[in-house]
Amino acid sequence: MNATSSPVLTVENLSLAAGDLVLTEDVTFSIAPGEMLGLVGESGCGKSVTALSILRLLPEPPLRIAAGRILFGGRDLAALSPGAMGRVRGGEIGMIFQEPMTSLNPVFTIGDQIAEPLIIHRGMKRAAALTRAAELLDLVGIAEPRAALARYPHQLSGGQRQRAMIAIAIACTPKLLIADEPTTALDVTVQAQVLGLIAKLRRELGLACLLITHDLGVVSQVCDRAMVMYAGRIIEEGPVKTLFSSPRHRYTRALVDTIPARNLPGARLPAIPGQVPAPGARGKGCAFVERCNAPLQRCATSMPPFARDPIRALACWNPVQ
Secondary structure, eight states: OOTTSSSSSSEOOOOOEEEEEEEEEEEEEEETTTOOEEOOOOOTTTHHHHHHHTOOOOOTHHHHHHHHEEEEETEGGGGGHHHHHHHHHHOOEEEEEHHHHHOOOOOOOOOHHHHHHHHHHHOOOOHHHHHHHHHHHHHHOOHHHHHHTTGGGGGHHHHHHHHHHHHHHHHHHOEEEESTTTTTTTOOOHHHHHHHHHHHHHHTTTOEEEEESSSSHHEEEEOOOEEEEETTEEEEEHHHHHHHSSSOSSHHHHHHTTOOOGSSOOOOOOOOOOOOTTOOOOSSSOOOTTOOSOOGGGGSSSSSOOOSSSSSSSSSOOOOO
């Protein structure tokens, strides 16, 4: 990553809402060319809805971008027309979804689904697009790629379907790849293969990548920086090595403590009591206050500011010292 390069993506003070219900608030981050940025947090904290908002894939209404900007290639994606946004999706930004079996179309062959963005965004003829589709299947590690072009999603294993999804996402050589829980439905061995493939493609193609996951172990393996999200807000952000070696927010500290590799073999993993408060059930102060092991009085009444220093950014009144 070139620290002097302009960001590929800059999200500024993004807030998402459904009617009067605030889902995410003041989300701010950027991704540099070639950088892998991890977005982590428990289920229900707002990770996936943030990713979908970048590509304007949220159903509008009832959901809407209430505030903020999504800057990509000199354009604010939040303000683009549906037609202009359609040219960005698949052409300039690729996305790998959580579950390929529901994301791939069951009535079209894998070859046709990979060829489609090449035909739409690159103006290729079908024969040329299918030839390129076979090359992409070979690139993502599917054996006998020419034969795989004629197969349907149900004829592939879970790992093969995810590789096919990755081939679709990178078909037009996008500048940004968004991977939303890309290994959720896969077994451990295949998870490692898919993560290795994404890291390899990132290096070889120079992709900027936003990886969304609830698994800090995954982030520690492949990401350069990480953001921790809780109840719709980014609460800590910094280089992965710094975040893992010296987490400052007490939620980040609790998450790091649950990583199996940081515990004795066979030991019971520590748990974080309670659950993420639902939108509409968040108080005026820090949303983590009811689960925190060292809250201050003002934590319940005042939202901590998101303060940035040269190394990291943090929103906590009583950080780990």
